[in-house]
Amino acid sequence: MNTPVPEYLADLLRNCKAFEGGQLATYIPELASADPNKLAVALTTLDGIIYTAGDDEYEFSIQSISKAFAYAFVIEELGSTVVKEKVGVEPSGEAFNEISLDQTEERAKPKNPMINSGAITVHSLIPKTTRADRAETIRQFFSKLAGRDLSFDLSIYESEKDTAFRNLSIGYSLRNLDVLESDPVEIVESYIKQCSINVTVKDLANMTSVLVNDGVLPTTGERILSRQTVRQVLTVMTTCGMYNAAGNWLANVGIPAKSGVSGGIIGVLPGQVGLAVFAPKLDQYGNSVRGIDIMQQMSNDMGLHLLEGI
Numbered sequence: 001m002n003t004p005v006p007e008y009l010a011d012l013l014r015n016c017k018a019f020e021g022g023q024l025a026t027y028i029p030e031l032a033s034a035d036p037n038k039l040a041v042a043l044t045t046l047d048g049i050i051y052t053a054g055d056d057e058y059e060f061s062i063q064s065i066s067k068a069f070a071y072a073f074v075i076e077e078l079g080s081t082v083v084k085e086k087v088g089v090e091p092s093g094e095a096f097n098e099i100s101l102d103q104t105e106e107r108a109k110p111k112n113p114m115i116n117s118g119a120i121t122v123h124s125l126i127p128k129t130t131r132a133d134r135a136e137t138i139r140q141f142f143s144k145l146a147g148r149d150l151s152f153d154l155s156i157y158e159s160e161k162d163t164a165f166r167n168l169s170i171g172y173s174l175r176n177l178d179v180l181e182s183d184p185v186e187i188v189e190s191y192i193k194q195c196s197i198n199v200t201v202k203d204l205a206n207m208t209s210v211l212v213n214d215g216v217l218p219t220t221g222e223r224i225l226s227r228q229t230v231r232q233v234l235t236v237m238t239t240c241g242m243y244n245a246a247g248n249w250l251a252n253v254g255i256p257a258k259s260g261v262s263g264g265i266i267g268v269l270p271g272q273v274g275l276a277v278f279a280p281k282l283d284q285y286g287n288s289v290r291g292i293d294i295m296q297q298m299s300n301d302m303g304l305h306l307l308e309g310i
């Protein structure tokens, strides 16, 4: 690849505009009014240099991409043994909003932290302090990773909260089985607030840089996550990050990734690059159609597939 990176990224977006298809998410009413034509891409190098193209200043709610970083946060706070007792690491092969409980072990637990039942449980493990509730604690953590003060999108939050019947029923089931240990409504609402944190593709690229760089934030040199935490997070991103499309993703793109229902996708190739894309129209699995196309092209052009040429 000899084209300079900014031109390469701009070309990618130009070519992918022809790529139609997909639907806006509608189950969060506020997301149904998103602009379907927004399109953005960002890339971070190992040393934290960011390249972007398209609508790179456009903010959207992070949604399920938050699950990967919240998982990293609780492992770092509580240790992986405690977290693994609560949430498994098996791909569910089911949609993101299935309850997917593993009941084969002594204690029931959500199959993995990338589906809602696991992510709600992970959220419940974020320590509450007198100065900050769980959502605020995670907003501060994400802000540190992004390198700027992120905000909640309160209209997205209220919109999802008002129609959160499915997530509430997951919360009640988890509480019934003692997976959640306190009020499920409070936990689910706070989890929804976590999903409403506003980011741009540039923020997401900055956030991925800590995973690319073995737990150290390249912009400040600060170690945020241990090597083991990064390994654990990248593992579940690889096996479960794209829900029931994880197998196709691994075959076609081949890097750990996480998608969100507002249209974002992040990808991480440890030691090399972090990628973030945004395009709101989704396929039947809830993954961005144009986002997948762009990621696939980048993977091919840059030879990113984990299992290629080894």
Ligand code: GLN
Residues within 6 Å of the ligand: 063, 064, 065, 096, 097, 116, 160, 167, 192, 195, 259, 260, 261, 262, 286
């Ligand atoms: N907030 C959404 C939910 O919990 C996130 C889902 C997603 O991005 N796939 O349903």
